[in-house]
Amino acid sequence: MKYLTIIKAGLGRKKVSTSLTILSIAVAFLLFSLGRSVAVAFNSEVEFAGNDRLVVVSSLSFTQALPMSHKNRIEAIEGVDKVVWRQWFGGTYKERQNFFPKWPVPDNYFDVYPEWEISEDQRRAFSTNLMGMVAGADLVEKFGWKIGDRIPIIPDIWPKADGTVWEFDLVGIISDPSGNETGEAFMRWKYFDEARAFENGLVGNFIVRIDDPSRADFIAKEIDSLFANSSDETKTSTEEAFSRMFAEQYGNIGLIINSVLAASFFTILLLTANTMSQAVRERTSELGVLKSIGYSDYLIMFFVLLESVLLCFFGALIGLIVAYSMFPGFSELAGGFAGELNFSISIVISAFVLAFITACLSGLMPAYSAMRLNVVDALRKH
16 A cells, blocks of 8 residues: 555656646547547458358459349359349438448348348248348347338439439348347349339349358359450459458558557657656655665666556546547447447457556656666755
8 A cells, every 4th residue: 555655646746747648648549449440340341251252343343333144154153052143232321421331132142141140031021022121230220220111211323213212111130140240231132123223234243152162262263264355354352352352442441540540659658758757857866765765676666667557547548438438429420431330348458458568668768767776866866
């Protein structure tokens, strides 16, 4: 307890300086918490991609449409189990900030995603209701939907031929028992293709399920060779590679966020080190007194290091609390661009580990200087 009193006195010696340092550290960890949640969301599709699925897109761009006739030729390749297709729909639900991924798909689309759970009754309802929609459980919970609701979607990429708003009936809910995010919606291809204003009969990309994941590269090359030198050449990759490419259309999000965080933490490192160095200089005589009454060099070093750790710990704690309180609004604002955001326990653990490392790096030199103080020289400065 007597040691805690000494440390408390040290931190409280310059209350304004200590408070400003903690505030600066808190801002850095606020940015870290929110930034990491966005980076994880952008990478989630990559992490959860299936290794037995290939994605076939146009060699020109993944936004370029492909003819439906490609499907039969792909299915004829040895090792291909099933071929389905989809199209990026775009559009928004009621308001612009309510964006989420939407895909028109064929009735058997869910056969290539066995990890998703959906009841047979709901699958039948999807295949029999022309305006049917199946949505992820996270999406349903977010908007408070229930089976039977009619969901209006404001078009942007794909207007209806008659100029009206798209409407879909929620007939099924997808869940993933592994806990992966389910924030997408799927509509019937037949309704979409018949009602859209243009490009009828064209698809965005094909999803190919293969028998043997170890042959993925070979089958991908074989698919592309089928359409080489044609007007609709393809580029086939694993679902993981495609998901990474899709996420990086906004830029290398991980690199951007990590660069910003690295710059902010380097600044905090210098700030904390300067604060601790100044504290040691101002308390030279006090530290000399402690040494003169029997406190060892290593104990003095421990005091200074612990002060640095407490500074960073309290700053990180405040930053995390503020980030957590801001997270619902931040998630709603950024979720449409980055998918489903989660304030996970891994972010909290990473923050405290980073706080400890920052504290050790910034406090090591001041603590070493305090340990090396000569008692006589220190007392002369009184």
